[in-house]
Amino acid sequence: MAVSAPALAQSADRAGDIQIKAFATAVLPDGAIDEVEFDDFGLPANSQSDANDNITPTLAIEYFVTNNISIETIAGVTQHDVDGVGGLAGLELVSDAQIIPATVTAKYHFDLAEGFTPYIGAGPSYFIIFNDDAGAGVTPLGITDVDLSNELGVALQAGAVFDIGDSGIGLSVDAKRYFIGTTATFSANGTDLFATDHDLDPWVISAGLSFRF
Template identity: 75%
Template sequence: MKASLYLAAAAASLAVAAPAAAQDADRTGDIQVRVLATAVLPDGEINNVDFDDFGLPANSQTEASDNITPTASIEYFISNNFSLETIAGVSQHDVDGVGGLAGLEVVSDAQLIPATLTAKYHVDLAPGVKPYIGAGPAYFIWFNDDAGAGITPLGVTDADLSNEFGVALQAGVDFAFADSGFGISLDAKRYFIDTTATFSANGTDVFATDHTLDPWVLSAGVNFTF
């Protein structure tokens, strides 16, 4: 996978840089809070039809909308170079039809909580410049996932996206302004996670589809270290 290769290359670069890295003050025990603007860029493609009592058109396919949303993270430094980070935020997405479903909104205004915990390795590349890589588990929680306006006239009354576990890979850099505790952060995550969308008509399931999400989640913002 390209994302895995990119992050592996980043890891190799950090490992090479580490012996010569300039060392800032030890951050063991520090807490860093980040406030970010985040672009959530999912796929949303159907990769399997589990069952279809509805009669989906031939070549039916879907795509999920992108979204920009505020997020926050909190990070604890176990040692100078290792930390644990979790994020908080909600992202809203539609699922729209393409191919045989072109022009139809399939899922409307679904809300996503991407619960994530990553373990991160940091390098003091230069004074105030701290690139990092990370990885960890994620759990996507969906709510307010309603049938879209494009399929409700066809008799579908409800849609449900399954909550699922997955994995997140992460890379980024923190820039610190002297000893002020204030800085700027750039962060990129790639999630590997799917969901199953189940559609019903008056309480009876009529079709279900498995979807690849695998979003890129790109963030920029400010950080505060205590």
């Protein structure tokens, strides 16, 4: 114990460090319609929607304020289609919408064992959505444009870093659950036809390499 204690204390000396993580990230959104705000189009009964999953590269940058508290932000873009289900089954509603999930979390790291550092975190997120085109399933119906609103939400986070030796390199796994939605407004040549509120609420699961210096 006398020999291992200094090594463990040394491994926890992270104050002032910067950690960069390169991830492969699975983005698993919901996309369900929560509410129809207005409908001048005549949506079928039981209209519902679902967003597809995506895997994308992401980068996380983290600064350790103390040995156990850090601030982290992520960078990445994810792309999704929204398809109809229920009364809208078989229709692609939104094509290739791209999302920048601008997120900042405050994290607490637990020193449970040398070389293994789990953490939890939480913070705000602002989803910036662009290139949100009307899907191929609704353009024949006269819909020419769809707009997905940018929205503010929150993210909860948990994960761990497994150090590889003393080089600062490690294996990192991370899971976030976002609580955020968007309003989709469908229009024809500038005239709004209907608008629907959607629960995005994605799970974002990441794995990759970390480097702390």
